[in-house]
Amino acid sequence: MKRKFITFSRIIQAGMVNFARNAWLAAAAMAVMIITLTIVLFSIITNATFANTIAQITDKIDVSVYLKDTTSEADGERLADDLRELPNVKGVTYLSKEEALDRYREQNANNPALLSAINETDNPIPATIQVKPRELNKLQDIKDFLNRTAPKKLWEDVSYRDDRKSAIDKIAHATNILQRAGIVAVLVFTLISMLIIFNTIQMAIFNRRDELTIMRLLGASTWYIRGPFVVETIIYGVLSAFISVLLIHSLFVASSSALQASSLGLLDIGYAASYFRGHFWQLLGMQVVLGILIGAASSIIATKRYLKFKTAK
Amino acid sequence: MILLDRVTKTYSKVATPALDRVSIHVEPKEFVIVVGQSGAGKTTLLRLLTREEKPSSGKIIVGGIDYDKLRDKDIPLLRRKIGVVFQDFKLLPNRTVFENIAFALEIVGATNHEIRATVPKVLDIVNLKGKEKRMPMELSGGERQRVAIARAIVRQPKILIADEPTGNLDPKHAWDIIRVLEKINHYGTTVLLTTHNQEIVNKLKRRVITMQHGQVASDRDKAEYNL
Numbered sequence: 246m247k248r249k250f251i252t253f254s255r256i257i258q259a260g261m262v263n264f265a266r267n268a269w270l271a272a273a274a275m276a277v278m279i280i281t282l283t284i285v286l287f288s289i290i291t292n293a294t295f296a297n298t299i300a301q302i303t304d305k306i307d308v309s310v311y312l313k314d315t316t317s318e319a320d321g322e323r324l325a326d327d328l329r330e331l332p333n334v335k336g337v338t339y340l341s342k343e344e345a346l347d348r349y350r351e352q353n354a355n356n357p358a359l360l361s362a363i364n365e366t367d368n369p370i371p372a373t374i375q376v377k378p379r380e381l382n383k384l385q386d387i388k389d390f391l392n393r394t395a396p397k398k399l400w401e402d403v404s405y406r407d408d409r410k411s412a413i414d415k416i417a418h419a420t421n422i423l424q425r426a427g428i429v430a431v432l433v434f435t436l437i438s439m440l441i442i443f444n445t446i447q448m449a450i451f452n453r454r455d456e457l458t459i460m461r462l463l464g465a466s467t468w469y470i471r472g473p474f475v476v477e478t479i480i481y482g483v484l485s486a487f488i489s490v491l492l493i494h495s496l497f498v499a500s501s502s503a504l505q506a507s508s509l510g511l512l513d514i515g516y517a518a519s520y521f522r523g524h525f526w527q528l529l530g531m532q533v534v535l536g537i538l539i540g541a542a543s544s545i546i547a548t549k550r551y552l553k554f555k556t557a558k
Numbered sequence: 559m560i561l562l563d564r565v566t567k568t569y570s571k572v573a574t575p576a577l578d579r580v581s582i583h584v585e586p587k588e589f590v591i592v593v594g595q596s597g598a599g600k601t602t603l604l605r606l607l608t609r610e611e612k613p614s615s616g617k618i619i620v621g622g623i624d625y626d627k628l629r630d631k632d633i634p635l636l637r638r639k640i641g642v643v644f645q646d647f648k649l650l651p652n653r654t655v656f657e658n659i660a661f662a663l664e665i666v667g668a669t670n671h672e673i674r675a676t677v678p679k680v681l682d683i684v685n686l687k688g689k690e691k692r693m694p695m696e697l698s699g700g701e702r703q704r705v706a707i708a709r710a711i712v713r714q715p716k717i718l719i720a721d722e723p724t725g726n727l728d729p730k731h732a733w734d735i736i737r738v739l740e741k742i743n744h745y746g747t748t749v750l751l752t753t754h755n756q757e758i759v760n761k762l763k764r765r766v767i768t769m770q771h772g773q774v775a776s777d778r779d780k781a782e783y784n785l
Contacts, residue, residue, distance in 0.1 A: 248667030255664055266652075459648045462608065463709075464637030465665045554630045555611055 252469060260476020267449065271481060274445045278485035278539065281438030282532050283492050288434060289528070290493070292427040294517040299420040303381055306413055309404040310374040310391060314342070316399045318372070324399055325374045333386050336377040345370040371401060381417030384410075439539055446478055447547040457551040471548045478544040482536030490529050497521060559717060559748045560584035560607065565616030567602055567772075576602040578772040579616070584750065586716075589743045591759055592752045593783060594769030600752045601645070603769070604721050607750070608642055609633050621716055638666055641710035641747075643720040647702050649694040649709075655681075656690040659709045666713065680708045684738055700731040707738055717748045724755055732758065759783040 264271055310328075312321050318341060325339040340348060346368050353359045363369065378384055384405050391403060405413065450457070460470045497518040521528065560582065567577040577599045584590050594600050605611045607620060609628065618625040621639055628636060649658050659680060660673045668676070681687055684704040694702055703723055710718055720739060724732035736758055743749045753759060759766060759782065766781035767774060776784065 247669075251669060252664075252667045456650055456652075459650055460661075460665075461634075462610070462637065462642065462644070462648060463662055463665060464634045466634045467631070469665060554609070554633055 256469065256472030257476055259473035260480065263473050263477045264480050267477070270445075270449045271477075274442065274449065274478070275481045275485050275488075277438060277441045277445055278481055278536065279488050279492070281435065281442065281539070282485050282489035282536060284434040284438065285431060285535065286489055286493050286528060286532060288427065288431040289531075290517050290521055291512060292424075292431065293520050294513050295420075295423050295427055297516050297520070298513055299424065302416060302420065303378070306378070306381060306416070308376045308378065308384060308387055310376065310400050311371040311402045311404075312373065312399060313401045314371060316372065320399055321372055321374065328374060328376055328387070328390070331387060331390060333379050333383045334376055335379045338375040338377075340373045340375065342368050342370060342372045345373045381413060382421055384413060384417070439543070442539055443543040443547065446474075446543045450474060450544070450547045450551065454551050457548065461552065467552050470552060471545065474544040474548055475541050478540035479537050480540075482538075482540030483533055484536075486529070486532035486536035490525075490532055493521065559586040559588070559621060560750070561617070561619040562603075562606075563617040563619075565606065565613045565618060567599075567606060567611060568614045575614070575772050577606070577613075580769075580772070580774055582767060582774065582777070584748060586748055587743070587746055589740070589749045589762075589764045590751070590767060591762065591764055592750065592767045592769060593754070593759060593785060594752075594775075595785065598769040599772040600769055601721060602772075604642075604719050604750070604752065607719060608640060609636060634665075638713065639715055639717065641713065641715035641718040643703075643706045643710045643718070643723045645721040645725060647694075647706040649702060649705055651694055654691050654693055655686060655697070655705050658694065658705055659712050662709050662712050676712060680712045683711070683741065684708045685734065699726045700728075700734075703727065703731075703735060704738075707735065711738075711742055711747070715747060717750070718742055720749065720751045722752055722754065724753060724758065729757070736762070756783040 310324070312324075321341075322339055325337045328334055329337045346363070349363065349370050350360060376387055378387065388403055388405055391400065457470055497514075500514055501518060561584075562580055562582045564579045564581055565577055566575050566579055568575040580599070580603065592600050592603065602611065606613055606618060609625060613625075620636070623636055623639075650661060653661065656677055659677050663673050663676060677690075678687075681690065684707055686701065686704055686708065689697070689701065692701075694705065697705065703726070707720070707723060710720070718739070723735050723739070727735065732755060739749050739751060740762075763780045763782075765777070765779045766783070768776045768784060
């Protein structure tokens with residue numbers, strides 16, 4: 246037990262000494278790691294921000310089903326209930342003719358011409374079922390359902406058609422691409438930078454391969470040899486994680502003072518900054534864990550080759 | 559202590575074997591010299607003993623360990639029982655003399671106290687007192703050789719393998735090394751020494767195994783160099 250502890254503390258110590266001695270290598274490996282982790286962090290924040298923007302857009306869009314005046318309120322309510330059961334439906338509001346009229350008046354409060362046009366006749370606004378979708382690109386499902394199950398006589402028209410339909414479809418298409426691109430970008434960047442880090446560490450270990458071979462010949466166990474490298478790269482990972490978080494932090498500080506606008510194109514910087522601050526500890530923790538994982542994995546794989554025993558006869 | 563039974567090692571299928579059905583039996587506390595020209599199979603023999611290579615066929619048992627039954631993860635344990643002085647020293651370049659020798663003890667989990675007590679004694683045996691803080695680059699060939707020997711004996715192994723430990727040395731230093739090996743042997747370590755040095759072989763009057771073309775050409779007690 247005591248010997249195990251001595252060995253363990255020696256491994257940690259050797260890793261820290263290596264870290265201090267190999268300043269240049271440390272700088273090179275950490276530079277790559279910092280870039281990776283910063284890109285990953287940035288992509289995650291960007292993704293969250295886009296998701297938020299998309300949610301805001303989706304929230305503003307609903308589909309109105311205009312019922313026939315001949316449809317009874319009970320039938321209308323039943324249709325509303327059926328719609329509520331659909332998987333892509335987030336919420337359904339049933340507006341009777343009167344409620345629909347009230348809403349029309351509210352919406353057009355500062356348009357007296359439209360208001361007076363209504364006042365002159367009796368209520369021309371049909372009872373309406375407002376459907377809030379979960380996903381914009383599946384609106385057709387709702388319309389198909391109406392066409393298929395609800396008897397035509399219950400409803401007159403659906404707002405999801407013509408110009409409005411094509412506008413919604415365009416937005417749905419764009420948000421869809423945005424979401425996918427975000428995920429792909431995170432994955433691609435992580436992969437590329439892991440390859441670079443792995444390569445950097447492998448080069449470092451290649452420089453010290455004689456040392457590894459000698460240790461092996463003297464009877465050092467696998468982890469006694471590998472341990473210090475793993476400790477060293479874990480230190481890179483942890484430091485890089487902190488630096489990447491610091492970088493993103495200063496990026497937000499700089500952008501908030503330098504940029505007057507709160508958004509860059511589709512990227513809502515205000516939301517991104519508040520997301521970063523709101524999830525600061527989770528993001529920092531995630532970066533540290535990621536740094537440790539990338540560091541440990543690359544040094545374990547990179548040392549593997551030099552620790553193999555001859556197996557050929 | 560060391561048993562080789564019809565050991566053959568072929569590096570490639572077409573080449574003549576580096577070792578061809580070699581059988582050697584070494585008793586505990588014996589001092590054995592292996593001689594032979596370059597390419598006779600001396601180094602291959604030693605590399606098999608440290609399990610740097612696997613034999614193509616035949617049986618090897620060292621210190622009661624049957625190499626056929628040796629798992630990869632137990633190879634370090636085997637190597638800790640054998641002290642090896644490598645032909646090219648194999649010192650760790652970025653560690654001092656003291657650290658190089660201490661490393662052999664660190665591997666086996668010795669305490670710092672034990673290390674501080676043991677290393678100076680070994681340095682004394684190989685006459686390197688006062689050079690603890692030197693780096694290997696700052697030492698002469700003979701000094702490096704002695705560091706390698708110090709590192710090999712610091713764990714007091716039951717078996718010491720020395721591959722041409724006098725290779726690059728002038729006669730005086732060569733004899734210093736041989737004296738150290740004799741001293742270690744006297745304390746009970748089995749010593750296996752390979753050398754080209756005719757004078758050393760003749761003066762030592764020990765068991766001599768002569769290797770030729772991968773085979774044991776002769777194996778005689780108190781013998782002389784006969785190549």
